[in-house]
Amino acid sequence: MVEISSELRLVAACVRPRADERRLDAIRDAASAYFDAQQVVTLAHRHRVEGFVEQGLAAAGVALPSAAATRLATSAAAARLKTLRSAGEEVRVGQAFAAAGIDAIFIKGATLGMRAHGTTALKTSWDVDVLVARDRLDAAGAVLRDLSYRLCVLGGIEDPVKVRRYLAANKEAEWRHAERDTVVELHTELADNNVAIPTIGLNSPRETVELVPGGSLATLATAPLFAYLCYHGTSHLWARLKWVADVTALLRGQDIMRLHDQAVALGAGRTSAVAILLAHELLGLDVPTPLLEHLRHDRAIQRLLRYSVAAIVAEQDERGRLARPFRELLAYTRAQAWLVPGSTHRSGAIRRFLTRPYLPHHLAVPHWAVPGVILGGLPIRLLLRPLRLQRER
Template identity: 35%
Template sequence: MMPFRTPEMAFVAAACAWPRGPADLATLNRIAAGKPDWQLVARLARVHHVVALVADALASLPEAPPLRASLAAEAMPLLGIALRQAHETARLVALLGSHLIPTTVLKGAATAARAFGRPGLRQSIDIDLLVPQSQVSAASALLSGEGYVLEGDLQDALRRGHKDLLFHHPGTDTTLELHWRLFQNPRLLPVPAQTVPVEILPGRDVATLPPLEEAIYLCAHGGEHGWARLKWLVDLTALIRCGRIDAQELYETARRRRLTRMVGPGLVLAHRVHGTPLPPALERDMARDWRMRRLVDLSWQCLAGAEDGRELTEREGGTTLKNLSHYLFSADPRNLWHEMRYDLLDRPEGQGLLARIAGLATRLLIRKPAAGAPA
């Protein structure tokens, strides 16, 4: 176990354990008795997008900390947002389906239903829908007809090899990402062939990824972002702790599909933070795979490198740690080429090739540790 250095970060991590058990409550009470800096607790909860979970944990303490009421008030609107997003997700899936566009819900209301059993605990800032690339234009037109405004250009996004389009509805302040791939790098993770129904509202089912496929996707998504937020890790640990997936089966599946470096670090972090099982095969693989060990180290630095409530982008060298990890997921030259191609070509218009190469070198070679990060 690699504990957090501050009681405030330890409290937030314990508050995010779900389902919450007696050991988690004992940890929360022990840390609360030491009178941590409650303002820092609140700041960390906001940075890690786990305000609702921390507010729910505070409500379980026998003595009310100073911020219990204020954080509960902050969490209350999140339930309304989650319910509106779930309703809108179901409505849009039905709309696209009526035009014969198969749609898969990624994360959001589907993950909230599967991992937490009720809305409002998982904070989500947008709706993610996945459609076949051949039907992106038709889906985009339907969304535009519903008042969604496309930010960017469809043909430009396809030309640049992007994975999604970003829409915003000014009337409801809803943000939506329309995906045709799971990740920018097409080699990272292919779109699964199968979907399963999940009830996100009473009587309202939507198609989403099967549990193991979802867990692999969540690991890849968290890894791509350096696991910099507890929110992404909590999705994984909740699925394991509530019995939706088995950590051993998940890792064995990853081994068969050669996805160990995407799945392994997430399982290691889940074990360190929330005590989920660590598959023996993962321990053996880490002992002989330096890329896996480096990914775990980088991920831990991104997650726990600054326990003062700063975003990863605000820490010195923070984003470099995240960007470097992208080149470690696979030793396949095709994976490295796609990462390098995106870093070189997807730059602001007017930026010359030399500036792009310099930018790539900066991302790869300047590896300053995040302030306060463990060595």
């Protein structure tokens, strides 16, 4: 078991799948040790699992002090409202895309909550992730504009040339509805690196999820969905426990070894191994011993696992950003090269790092000149980041 605080251990016990017969005992066991109740609520919000924690503590008969309990109830109610609003937007956007003849697959969000947990009320979903073909990007953008969404690119740039350069260099772009306070993340690819999960997309097997009566949306079938979630989670070093909870719930009752093999075949590389180990060590998922021994043998997997735990326990600032120190930022950047074995993926990760627009002024120069701009300014920004975070605390 990885070393975590008593507060995070309690939160992790609460986000175990509800069908896990050991969940309530795990919650009671974690609650038997001393813990800071206010910190538990802070961590529940930090990992976007307020609903899991509120429901889990109530089911296990664990009562928090009144101040912490009130804070948790308020936070969980706000999270449920936001998730319900996001689920409604998924249906509205899906129906609008269908009316416009745009093929779309919804990833994560409310469809995943329903698939993995049987409800949308437990974890917070703040955006709607939808995949469309790149050649339908303009049409999808027109539909979103008709729905009163506006493109959010690096602080809200509007220049058409900069917008095209941004969309050419990124697999997704955020669209925000100011009045509804909802975000649609429009994807044309599911991975930044074209070596990873290359075949997962609009041609992958699908399943249909009903969010509301008469409101069904297409999402990925279990195998490609698992592979995608593993790559997405590990590329972000599993910084939110809700991602581990999703994978754990999806794996429960499945042939884990078979799904792992399928994920590797689909191009998820080492990320499936990291997901399975985290689900086992943090959320108590039963994993066949031969598979555990095999996964733990890979030193790169162990390195990614350590980096992921460091991201999971990292603090968060008042604006919701992970307050990673300079050392952890370097670890995050290095980890991108190890997600999938092989020099092709590694070189793709380096190329992505050098050509991705990080600031609006990067989009004012030709694409071929972006690496020079980034290499010139990035070291200075990285060195100044710890000082900036310290000032903001």
